[in-house]
Amino acid sequence: xxxxxxxxxxxxxxxxxxxxxxxxxxxxxxxxxxxxxxxxxxxxxxxxxxxxxxxxxxxxxxxxxxxxxxxxxxxxxxxxxxxxxxxxxxxxxxxxxxxxxxxxxxxxxxxxxxxxxxxxxxxxxxxxxxxxxxxxxxxxxxxxxxxxxxxxxxxxxxxxxxxxxxxxxxxxxxxxxxxxxxxxxxxxxxxxxxxxxxxxxxxxxxxxxxxxxxxxxxxxxxxxxxxxxxxxxxxxxxxxxxxxxxxxxxxxxxxxxxxxxxxxxxxxxxxxxxxxxxxxxxxxxxxxxxxxxxxxxxxxxxxxxxxxxxxxxxxxxxxxxxxxxxxxxxxxxxxxxxxxxxxxxxxxxxxxxxxxxxxxxxxxxxxxxxxxxxxxxxxxxxxxxxxxxxxxxxxxxxxxxxxxxxxxxxxxxxxxxxxxxxxxxxxxxxxxxxxxxxxxxxxxxxxxxxxxxxxxxxxxxxxxxxxxxxxxxxxxxxxxxxxxxxxxxxxxxxxxxxxxxxxxxxxxxxxxxxxxxxxxxxxxxx
Amino acid sequence: xxxxxxxxxxxxxxxxxxxxxxxxxxxxxxxxxxxxxxxxxxxxxxxxxxxxxxxxxxxxxxxxxxxxxxxxxxxxxxxx
Numbered sequence: 001x002x003x004x005x006x007x008x009x010x011x012x013x014x015x016x017x018x019x020x021x022x023x024x025x026x027x028x029x030x031x032x033x034x035x036x037x038x039x040x041x042x043x044x045x046x047x048x049x050x051x052x053x054x055x056x057x058x059x060x061x062x063x064x065x066x067x068x069x070x071x072x073x074x075x076x077x078x079x080x081x082x083x084x085x086x087x088x089x090x091x092x093x094x095x096x097x098x099x100x101x102x103x104x105x106x107x108x109x110x111x112x113x114x115x116x117x118x119x120x121x122x123x124x125x126x127x128x129x130x131x132x133x134x135x136x137x138x139x140x141x142x143x144x145x146x147x148x149x150x151x152x153x154x155x156x157x158x159x160x161x162x163x164x165x166x167x168x169x170x171x172x173x174x175x176x177x178x179x180x181x182x183x184x185x186x187x188x189x190x191x192x193x194x195x196x197x198x199x200x201x202x203x204x205x206x207x208x209x210x211x212x213x214x215x216x217x218x219x220x221x222x223x224x225x226x227x228x229x230x231x232x233x234x235x236x237x238x239x240x241x242x243x244x245x246x247x248x249x250x251x252x253x254x255x256x257x258x259x260x261x262x263x264x265x266x267x268x269x270x271x272x273x274x275x276x277x278x279x280x281x282x283x284x285x286x287x288x289x290x291x292x293x294x295x296x297x298x299x300x301x302x303x304x305x306x307x308x309x310x311x312x313x314x315x316x317x318x319x320x321x322x323x324x325x326x327x328x329x330x331x332x333x334x335x336x337x338x339x340x341x342x343x344x345x346x347x348x349x350x351x352x353x354x355x356x357x358x359x360x361x362x363x364x365x366x367x368x369x370x371x372x373x374x375x376x377x378x379x380x381x382x383x384x385x386x387x388x389x390x391x392x393x394x395x396x397x398x399x400x401x402x403x404x405x406x407x408x409x410x411x412x413x414x415x416x417x418x419x420x421x422x423x424x425x426x427x428x429x430x431x432x433x434x435x436x437x438x439x440x441x442x443x444x445x446x447x448x449x450x451x452x453x454x455x456x457x458x459x460x461x462x463x464x465x466x467x468x469x470x471x472x473x474x475x476x477x478x479x480x481x482x483x484x485x486x487x488x489x490x491x492x493x494x495x496x497x498x499x500x501x502x503x504x505x506x507x508x509x510x511x512x513x514x515x516x517x518x519x520x521x522x523x524x525x526x
Numbered sequence: 527x528x529x530x531x532x533x534x535x536x537x538x539x540x541x542x543x544x545x546x547x548x549x550x551x552x553x554x555x556x557x558x559x560x561x562x563x564x565x566x567x568x569x570x571x572x573x574x575x576x577x578x579x580x581x582x583x584x585x586x587x588x589x590x591x592x593x594x595x596x597x598x599x600x601x602x603x604x605x606x
Contacts, residue, residue: 239589242557242567243588243589246587273584462568494565
């Protein structure tokens with residue numbers, strides 16, 4: 001048996017059983033309780049026939065039961081698939097059938113959607129309700145209530161999993177219209193977790209924030225680094241992120257010492273969070289990742305909250321974090337974005353030019369390639385896409401060594417830091433989410449009255465990019481923006497729905513007859 | 527169009543993306559039901575500031591002011 005993610009919890013529960021492991025609003029669990037409850041979930045899953053390597057879904061608004069479910073699934077030697085609690089039914093259904101989720105943990109609040117999923121998916125057989133509600137509107141599946149789970153033994157299950165087994169699958173936007181599942185092993189994840197634990201010098205006395213949703217890979221730091229340190233994890237209530245003054249007050253109230261999120265939430269706090277009225281001396285580390293932090297807002301943040309150390313982390317879901325940059329004082333006149341920094345100590349990255357040449361000189365642009373134990377196994381059930389980006393290390397001739405093409409263009413600066421320059425394809429970032437333009441276009445094209453569509457990413461200071469769709473309709477068509485927005489919401493998550501819809505008789509074309517996005521983007525920026 | 531109506535129209539046409547809320551009442555819970563989320567609230571504030579020419583102070587960024595169409599309208603009307 002290898003060393004696995006759940007051992008971080010088991011070890012902390014052994015060392016400090018009564019220490020608070022997780023807090024959400026008025027509820028909390030000690031490490032012992034979290035360990036025992038997740039054992040009970042594991043027993044319930046095994047009793048339902050869940051086998052090593054089987055995918056088990058989690059469809060719960062972020063809360064303590066989501067965390068219990070995560071560990072319960074891992075302890076059953078299974079693979080957890082965190083579903084976006086706000087995703088449209090068709091997208092949830094796609095993911096459930098794509099990785100054949102037979103068993104799913106949910107809450108009674110999700111019952112209406114679960115009824116639809118029970119009807120429309122092929123693989124679902126068992127559902128476990130994770131809240132204590134007595135009255136449950138039963139689904140046409142095998143229904144297990146939380147009271148059933150609580151009758152299970154609290155003792156750990158013997159297991160034989162290896163660290164090369166999958167731990168979780170995170171779905172991200174896919175260019176051809178459907179999301180793709182990134183397969184992460186225990187070793188992949190622990191490579192990052194062990195590095196982050198040491199590099200961020202976290203301690204058992206730390207209070208960790210958990211801001212990112214569990215279907216977003218920023219959550220891996222929060223969940224497992226906190227568990228490894230034996231610290232306390234504070235789940236940020238979803239509605240708090242909407243109200244920056246409340247969020248900053250929450251950080252003060254709970255004495256959060258390690259904060260990790262996308263930059264846009266920190267920018268919102270800089271602009272609207274009344275930071276000058278808070279005492280945030282509790283913060284030791286402020287860590288951000290997922291998108292470029294606009295330099296002026298980062299400088300403001302570091303002025304308003306001067307005590308902590310600030311870190312910019314970088315890495316795609318396929319590798320988790322691979323480079324980091326401890327942010328020094330930013331000069332008043334600097335507008336250029338800060339670097340993404342240097343490679344994490346136990347990983348390896350390098351830059352390859354368009355012609356396949358290994359770049360080691362500063363100032364020359366190329367694609368960032370990652371290798372080592374951080375590199376994911378590939379995309380679930382999609383050999384073609386996997387082969388495109390999970391490649392044989394081009395610098396190694398003598399044996400097979402897997403590497404991952406990030407698709408990110410970078411160059412080195414004089415200090416040996418990587419600078420992010422952009423993408424080689426049509427993927428964009430918005431609020432830290434990666435979005436394939438093609439997935440949005442595919443969704444809009446599937447409307448019978450749409451003749452042509454071009455989706456544009458309009459650069460934005462606060463959220464990296466705003467999404468605009470320019471559309472030419474078929475003759476006699478009468479649909480409007482509101483209708484198309486509703487149509488998109490049937491298949492796309494909220495953050496992928498265009499903010500602006502513009503209608504044109506025809507889309508502008510280049511001399512070769514291609515849709516001219518460059519000219520449309522120019523118009524959009526005026 | 528009065529303030530309440532224009533806020534309601536904005537919420538229905540720009541923030542609601544499923545068909546379940548086409549009959550939104552002035553007292554329907556916007557935050558609890560997920561109609562306004564962290565993406566939506568900044569859009570809504572932008573709309574209020576641009577189209578209704580009011581300034582929303584940081585102090586006013588609290589759930590009570592954004593709970594329903596009615597509470598948003600009350601907050602805005604105080605400023606007009």
